[in-house]
Amino acid sequence: MSAQTMKGFEQLEGLPEAVFKRLYQQPATALAIFRRMLPNLAKTFVMAMLFNPDPVPISNLEHWVHPDKNSLKEEAFAKLRQLYLVTEKQGTFALDPTFKNELRKALTGGGLPGSFGLPCDTDDKNKVDVAFLDKYATEQWESILHFMVGNEIPSFKRPSEGVVRLLLHGKLMEQSRMSSDPVITQVGFSFLLQEANSQVWTLLLLYLDMAEQVKEMNTNLWKLDLIIIICASQLRMDPVDILHFLFLLGSLELGQDYDMKNLTPTQKGMLEDLRDYGVVYQRKVCNAFEFLTRWISLITLKSSSRRFYPTRLATALTSEIRSIRSPAASLQNATSQGDGNGFLIIETNYRLYAYTSSPLQIAVLNIFAKLISRFPNLVTARITRDSIRQAISKGITAEQIIDYMTVNAHPQLRKNSPVLPPTVVDQIRLWQIEGERMKTTPGYLFKEFSTTSEFNAVCRYANDLGVLVWADHNKGNLFVSKHEQIADYIRKRAHAGR
Numbered sequence: 001m002s003a004q005t006m007k008g009f010e011q012l013e014g015l016p017e018a019v020f021k022r023l024y025q026q027p028a029t030a031l032a033i034f035r036r037m038l039p040n041l042a043k044t045f046v047m048a049m050l051f052n053p054d055p056v057p058i059s060n061l062e063h064w065v066h067p068d069k070n071s072l073k074e075e076a077f078a079k080l081r082q083l084y085l086v087t088e089k090q091g092t093f094a095l096d097p098t099f100k101n102e103l104r105k106a107l108t109g110g111g112l113p114g115s116f117g118l119p120c121d122t123d124d125k126n127k128v129d130v131a132f133l134d135k136y137a138t139e140q141w142e143s144i145l146h147f148m149v150g151n152e153i154p155s156f157k158r159p160s161e162g163v164v165r166l167l168l169h170g171k172l173m174e175q176s177r178m179s180s181d182p183v184i185t186q187v188g189f190s191f192l193l194q195e196a197n198s199q200v201w202t203l204l205l206l207y208l209d210m211a212e213q214v215k216e217m218n219t220n221l222w223k224l225d226l227i228i229i230i231c232a233s234q235l236r237m238d239p240v241d242i243l244h245f246l247f248l249l250g251s252l253e254l255g256q257d258y259d260m261k262n263l264t265p266t267q268k269g270m271l272e273d274l275r276d277y278g279v280v281y282q283r284k285v286c287n288a289f290e291f292l293t294r295w296i297s298l299i300t301l302k303s304s305s306r307r308f309y310p311t312r313l314a315t316a317l318t319s320e321i322r323s324i325r326s327p328a329a330s331l332q333n334a335t336s337q338g339d340g341n342g343f344l345i346i347e348t349n350y351r352l353y354a355y356t357s358s359p360l361q362i363a364v365l366n367i368f369a370k371l372i373s374r375f376p377n378l379v380t381a382r383i384t385r386d387s388i389r390q391a392i393s394k395g396i397t398a399e400q401i402i403d404y405m406t407v408n409a410h411p412q413l414r415k416n417s418p419v420l421p422p423t424v425v426d427q428i429r430l431w432q433i434e435g436e437r438m439k440t441t442p443g444y445l446f447k448e449f450s451t452t453s454e455f456n457a458v459c460r461y462a463n464d465l466g467v468l469v470w471a472d473h474n475k476g477n478l479f480v481s482k483h484e485q486i487a488d489y490i491r492k493r494a495h496a497g498r
Contacts, residue, residue: 012037012205012243013082020084022240024099027115031106032247032318033099037083041065042076045093046085050100050107055092114262117252120307121259126283128309130255133281137311140278141200142360145192148173148184151363160276170206184367186395192364193404200313203277204246211237241266249279250318252310260306271308281309342409346383348421354379355410367391368401383424388431398432443469444483446490449476454493461489 015023023029034046044064049056058077065073080086086093105111128136143156144163159167164182167173172188184192191202245267252258260268274280343361345353352369356362357377365371368391369381391401402425409419418425449455455476462468462480470479480486 027106030102055094137278
């Protein structure tokens with residue numbers, strides 16, 4: 001599991017004990033938490049207790065760990081306690097009974113029918129294959145990434161308003177003063193640097209956070225773009241239900257169609273949003289009347305027998321594999337040193353060569369570099385002071401730009417040590433420091449006061465008004481953000497002194 005994904009799960013680790021106890025009531029969720037949220041040593045300890053009818057002495061578990069690895073042991077114990085997986089009593093550990101029972105079911109094939117999804121028992125006349133699902137997921141996901149980098153391509157439709165609201169809620173984007181469309185933030189650029197699986201989890205955890213925050217809504221059911229808010233308001237989305245469904249999706253089979261009739265109202269409502277992300281595929285798209293009719297049906301708890309297909313984005317949620325392998329689908333294609341997917345070459349003269357035809361990767365380069373020319377499989381660009389300053393003005397840091405170029409460096413460039421030319425790296429940092437070192441403030445300078453007492457009086461008056469920016473008491477200079485009231489005060493003092 002990537003460090004980025006582990007970091008995303010820190011949000012779940014802060015959930016209260018009562019929530020975890022409810023989460024452990026489903027075998028799919030118990031298995032997913034075991035696979036995704038526990039370090040390897042903690043998994044070993046869990047397996048040691050799983051089929052043991054008696055509590056296990058902590059000293060026995062400690063004997064399994066080399067003395068030099070005590071830090072790993074303490075980390076494993078802390079994680080088990082943090083997730084309320086163990087009960088500690090008289091020097092022993094005992095697994096939570098519910099978690100123990102459900103994880104056993106997951107590993108031995110027990111549990112109720114539909115515990116890991118309910119496959120459709122009838123043939124789909126319009127059945128889709130894995131290739132179609134991969135294409136669909138890639139298009140949906142890339143449309144979000146293209147929107148974030150401000151890259152308008154006719155073949156990619158604009159994300160739904162629900163997705164846009166989620167990006168704004170998570171501060172991945174923010175409203176621009178210059179345009180009606182939001183722009184990417186520093187947090188959003190960090191999001192682009194993640195692998196696709198981590199990106200999906202980031203959005204899904206934001207979805208959970210947004211659903212929890214929506215409490216009272218006054219909205220019109222006919223406003224179709226408020227999908228998440230309508231769902232949360234009318235169906236009172238249960239966060240535990242949301243997590244159950246997300247973990248369940250990770251255990252489903254790619255290419256298999258599943259029935260919706262076993263899903264809760266919350267989970268049925270989630271399908272609309274997950275379809276926007278490319279996590280699931282549903283053939284039928286509702287028009288306005290069908291949308292309202294379907295939501296009334298869900299609110300009155302009338303089940304639907306429609307089917308859905310999980311995409312690779314869903315089935316990879318609880319696995320170690322990457323969900324999308326397309327070069328354009330995830331911006332961090334070079335997550336390991338040996339995968340050979342890097343495409344950037346940077347020279348000491350600040351020229352940059354990108355061996356790519358991906359519109360998404362080119363759009364990202366355009367954030368911090370000046371594009372010069374484009375060929376079928378090559379883009380040339382130059383890193384300039386203005387291009388870096390423009391990126392920094394959007395909240396992107398020099399370190400993020402350097403990390404992006406390092407992660408996506410061409411295999412030939414990786415043979416160097418360091419990977420990037422030091423002159424380029426240092427200059428990018430200096431351009432950022434340049435902006436931090438000096439900040440311009442518009443205002444007005446007052447100088448050549450007749451007496452020191454006059455200068456001090458005006459200085460106090462400006463400070464009381466809150467317009468004083470800077471004062472030099474030795475030279476008698478005063479800099480203020482507004483001048484009208486200061487000028488009037490000086491004139492009044494002059495008239496009073498006559």
